[in-house]
Amino acid sequence: MSIPTSFIDQLLDQTDIVDVVGRRIPLNKKGANFWCQCPFHDDSNPSMAVNQDKQFFYCFVCQESGNAIHFIRRYENLEFVDAIETLASAAGMSVPYENNRLEKSKPSGLVEKAVKFYQGNLNEKIAPKAVEYLKDRKITGATAKKFNIGYAQDKWDGLLNHFGSDIPSKELDESGLFSRKDDRFYDRFRGRVIFPIRNIKGDFIAMGGRIIDEGEPKYLNSPETSFFNKSNELFGLYEVKEREKNIASLIVVEGYMDVIGLYEHGIKNAVATLGTAVTPNHVSKIMRYTNKIFFAFDGDLAGGKAAWKAVENTFPIIREDINIHFVFFDQGHDPDSYINEHGLKAFQKLLDESISLSSYFLSKVKEFNLETLEGRAQAAAFAIPLVNKINNSVIKEVYASEVSKLCGMDIKTMDVPSSPEIRKAASDNAIRSSSNIPVRVKAVINIFSALLAFPAIAHESVFDELKDDPKFNFLFVILDLYRDMPNIKPSRVIESLESEQIKGYFSEAVVAGLELSEKNAFKLVNDCMDILLKNKKDREQTLKDKYNVRSITPAERRDLQQIILKKQEITDDDRNWLKKLSSKQD
Numbered sequence: 001m002s003i004p005t006s007f008i009d010q011l012l013d014q015t016d017i018v019d020v021v022g023r024r025i026p027l028n029k030k031g032a033n034f035w036c037q038c039p040f041h042d043d044s045n046p047s048m049a050v051n052q053d054k055q056f057f058y059c060f061v062c063q064e065s066g067n068a069i070h071f072i073r074r075y076e077n078l079e080f081v082d083a084i085e086t087l088a089s090a091a092g093m094s095v096p097y098e099n100n101r102l103e104k105s106k107p108s109g110l111v112e113k114a115v116k117f118y119q120g121n122l123n124e125k126i127a128p129k130a131v132e133y134l135k136d137r138k139i140t141g142a143t144a145k146k147f148n149i150g151y152a153q154d155k156w157d158g159l160l161n162h163f164g165s166d167i168p169s170k171e172l173d174e175s176g177l178f179s180r181k182d183d184r185f186y187d188r189f190r191g192r193v194i195f196p197i198r199n200i201k202g203d204f205i206a207m208g209g210r211i212i213d214e215g216e217p218k219y220l221n222s223p224e225t226s227f228f229n230k231s232n233e234l235f236g237l238y239e240v241k242e243r244e245k246n247i248a249s250l251i252v253v254e255g256y257m258d259v260i261g262l263y264e265h266g267i268k269n270a271v272a273t274l275g276t277a278v279t280p281n282h283v284s285k286i287m288r289y290t291n292k293i294f295f296a297f298d299g300d301l302a303g304g305k306a307a308w309k310a311v312e313n314t315f316p317i318i319r320e321d322i323n324i325h326f327v328f329f330d331q332g333h334d335p336d337s338y339i340n341e342h343g344l345k346a347f348q349k350l351l352d353e354s355i356s357l358s359s360y361f362l363s364k365v366k367e368f369n370l371e372t373l374e375g376r377a378q379a380a381a382f383a384i385p386l387v388n389k390i391n392n393s394v395i396k397e398v399y400a401s402e403v404s405k406l407c408g409m410d411i412k413t414m415d416v417p418s419s420p421e422i423r424k425a426a427s428d429n430a431i432r433s434s435s436n437i438p439v440r441v442k443a444v445i446n447i448f449s450a451l452l453a454f455p456a457i458a459h460e461s462v463f464d465e466l467k468d469d470p471k472f473n474f475l476f477v478i479l480d481l482y483r484d485m486p487n488i489k490p491s492r493v494i495e496s497l498e499s500e501q502i503k504g505y506f507s508e509a510v511v512a513g514l515e516l517s518e519k520n521a522f523k524l525v526n527d528c529m530d531i532l533l534k535n536k537k538d539r540e541q542t543l544k545d546k547y548n549v550r551s552i553t554p555a556e557r558r559d560l561q562q563i564i565l566k567k568q569e570i571t572d573d574d575r576n577w578l579k580k581l582s583s584k585q586d
């Protein structure tokens, strides 16, 4: 089922974002925007602008932005369809659902059928060993039922025969349930206990299987399909959300058995990644449902690495209102084995004693020998790139100042933009203190401003020189939209963008609402393009310098070749470079 886009347009037309936000948070009009305290971070100033003209909101601190649908989804923690329902009922409209069998992300019904089939296999008669395995792990029948645990018999065609011959090969292929050799399909899962994976709506989208007898691999997951992307999904999240409307906290663990083992002992808020490290997508998904997160990885080397990866992937999206903690186990223990051995109280004590993200990070900095100058320099070199990953200016400031204290040097002067004025700037109804923004980013934001003021600029040929550069694909996505629909609403442009960062830049341009004359808008675009193209030239020179000192990587070498080949005119010098770059020896 899906909702026609024409209805969504109509709904947005009949909804006033000032009304939607204003009914939930007090708004004050100041200049072109309404202002309020941002509900998406711990805000003490009015940092969020709501623009009635553009039907759009933007927070200057945490950079959350979007249209009324996005606001309501984030504010009330709703799925897209529920957000539409909420707004539609406020506008007195009813949502016309349509059956759309071609919808790409619609999960295959075959996965659900397979789950039922495998569940039916899980009994003493068909699967004595699987039942014994679960009993050994102290999993009761009720818990097995709750997680729809099943068993795939050790046969090549158990599921295939169950499905019969009516199902088109394409559908079998796309379900992820079968492997294929030549033109024949085989059951992917054989001789395994099956742990079904659901998306946040509760649809079965994939499964994991743990082998019962000897064999490799021990754990096997469904491959990625059009409806299952493992770096987005979390095992157990649906089950937590089903039970708790407002989720107080979530515990992120490594395996489905950890989730299930903890559940059995009364810890019912664990979720697991699916054979991958924690990705930024995972973290932002978790942050949508709770603001208290525990990472509880295995007490071994891999678990330690996983915890550190979580730090790296959390930094770019961390906000002040999010509490992140780490739980560490003794060598050889994982959450499931720990709670089995020590019980619920001991596990809860571990949660109480868990260490915060900042303490964990700073403990790593303290591992360097801070008594010596060399050690402090190494510590700074380790910490600066990580601190630079933090986008939230307030948190970045705090981390930078802590690292500076430990290393005995002001790391803020070392490429960590300091931003004491940020909060003031936000409350002053001003755009981010412009000296903190790299000139290239400013150029991109200015191009957006010019486009917003004069969409016809999208037809200018001046942009063509960036066309071959994949880094600027986003620009052409936006230009195409304005070429096709000069009156497109900014909120629709934002929805078409993939990168959160670019969404942020575009949002800044929208809320800044730069007043430009047509002449100045064209001039601005030309100036900004000069800046972006100069940057490309700088890149060419940097790569040539690297070549000369023999530190160029193969990828950079190809990059340099491409830069030269794409020039409109190739000089003798360029030809020499091409010759050098294509010869095997340096």
Ligand SMILES: [Zn+2]
Residues within 6 Å of the ligand: 038, 039, 040, 041, 043, 047, 048, 059, 060, 061, 062, 063, 064
């Ligand atoms: Zn905010």
